[in-house]
Amino acid sequence: MAEQLYWEDVQEGTEVTALAKNATTQQLVRWAGASGDFYQIHYYKDFALGNNLPGLIVHGALKSAWLGQLVGDWAGNEGIIKSYGCSYRGMDIPNDDLTCKGVVTKKHVDGNEHIVECDIWLENSKGEKTTPGTAVVVLPSKN
């Protein structure tokens, strides 16, 4: 695991360490089984095509879980995620090189909490931000 990140280590504009993902259709099935989302557009191609989709698509909630991993990995296990969320603006497809990214937009202290706010997003191999969102984390302080 990466070394623990501290509040003092980040500034507005600091990038969140990127996380690369590429979902095989098998991973979509594993996610379906782990979460319980068995909507067929994620594993049954004919069904997806019949719903006017280009083919199988990646679950929105899986993308959301990856963004949670992005923020959790970056904040480290001494950091705490207070909130995060994302919007599913564009569809993502299996076997595409996807990247979860983020950037610090604000840092402040609220009571005892050293807070960092970030924009986060998932982008596809063309660089399109299909899944933008935000996150608020509490990082440990060196002081």
Add this chain to the structure above:
Amino acid sequence: MTEDSVITDEMKAAIGVESEPSVYEIEKEPIRRWAESIGDSNPLYRDEEYARSKGYRSIIAPPGFMAQYAFPVKAGGGGRSFRSPFTRMLNGGNDYEFFKPIQSGDTISATNKLAEIRERTGGMGKMLIIINETTFKNQDGEIVAKARSTGISY
């Protein structure tokens, strides 16, 4: 509201009506399977000794686990139902707030309600933006998390 609004009195009456709680028993193996399925090897989600060394009672649930895990031991049903004039539904987004860690061994009760309903006209014509809010409490009655999901009915 304009005259041709698709928001009905039935929809307005459903806003804020809390569902019966769904009950979840949080166990290690579903957490590990979840972490495996997304490709997250963080030991907080699989190694009890490690989780204890970080001050937790047991392994903890990854962010978003609670809101997406669909296997309650007791299903509470959703909030009050209403008819939509549209048949297709898209997942528009998910937002989570976390207040306390969710740990293996917890019993979590989740209540759901329709928080907000709006209409919008987009490229595909009229659509309804439906925001559901779920509140998760642990066995001590503490709120551990809240989730908002945005559905697009079109």
